[in-house]
Amino acid sequence: MSLEIRDLSLSIGKRRLFQPLSLSVARGEVATIMGPSGIGKSTLLAAIAGHLDPSVTATGHMTLEGQDLAALTPETRGVGMIFQDPCLFPHLSLGDNLAFGLRASADRTARRAGIEAALETAGLAGLYEADPDTLSGGQKSRASLMRSLLAEPRALLMDEPFSALDMELRDEMRRFVFAHIRARNIPAVLVTHDPADAEAAHGPCCQLQRD
Known part of the structure; x- marks a missing residue:
C-alpha cells in the first residue's frame, strides 16, 4: 500500500500555494509535511483525501496502491484522517463513537466485539459506555485513532494530531500512533509544525516552499 505524489501543486486562482511536491510513502511509513502557516499543508491533506474546496485547483498526480486517486470519490479512496481535535460526538458513548469506524455490514455481535x-488495544478497556467528556486528552486521542483504524483505511492522514497535548503526553501519543500505523502496514502522512514529530516518525520529511 504505497502512496505516490508526483509534481502536485495547489492553486487558488492564479496564486500557487507551494512549489510542486513529489513524495513517496511506503507501507508502514510515516511521511512528515512541514512548512510555514498558511502555505497549504491542511489543504494538501484535503487534496489527498478528496475533500478539496472547489476554490482550489490541483495539478499533478496522486496514486494509492497504483490507483489514480483523482478517478476515485472520497468515500472510495480508503483514506482515513485524524485531526488535532479528536472530534468525538458528545451525545454518544465512547463505544458508539468507535462504531462509526466499522463497516455497516458487520452484525451487532461482531461490531461490539x-x-x-x-478499546482494549487503546488502553480503554471497560469504557464502552463512557461519556467522551469524562475522558482525558490522551484517551480521546487514542479513541480517535482507533475509530479511524476500525474503518481499515488504505492510508492515514494526520493534521497536527499532537499539537494540543502537553510534552509528556505528546511523546506517548507519537509512540502509540506510529506503532499502530506500522502494525497495520499502511502509508501515513503527518502535517506538523514540530520538528520532534518528524524526528519520531523516522520517515521522509518534506518542507513545503512558497512559490
Whole structure:
C-alpha cells in the first residue's frame, strides 16, 4: 500500500500555494509535511483525501496502491484522517463513537466485539459506555485513532494530531500512533509544525516552499 505524489501543486486562482511536491510513502511509513502557516499543508491533506474546496485547483498526480486517486470519490479512496481535535460526538458513548469506524455490514455481535477489542488495544478497556467528556486528552486521542483504524483505511492522514497535548503526553501519543500505523502496514502522512514529530516518525520529511 504505497502512496505516490508526483509534481502536485495547489492553486487558488492564479496564486500557487507551494512549489510542486513529489513524495513517496511506503507501507508502514510515516511521511512528515512541514512548512510555514498558511502555505497549504491542511489543504494538501484535503487534496489527498478528496475533500478539496472547489476554490482550489490541483495539478499533478496522486496514486494509492497504483490507483489514480483523482478517478476515485472520497468515500472510495480508503483514506482515513485524524485531526488535532479528536472530534468525538458528545451525545454518544465512547463505544458508539468507535462504531462509526466499522463497516455497516458487520452484525451487532461482531461490531461490539470489534469495538471492545479496539478499546482494549487503546488502553480503554471497560469504557464502552463512557461519556467522551469524562475522558482525558490522551484517551480521546487514542479513541480517535482507533475509530479511524476500525474503518481499515488504505492510508492515514494526520493534521497536527499532537499539537494540543502537553510534552509528556505528546511523546506517548507519537509512540502509540506510529506503532499502530506500522502494525497495520499502511502509508501515513503527518502535517506538523514540530520538528520532534518528524524526528519520531523516522520517515521522509518534506518542507513545503512558497512559490
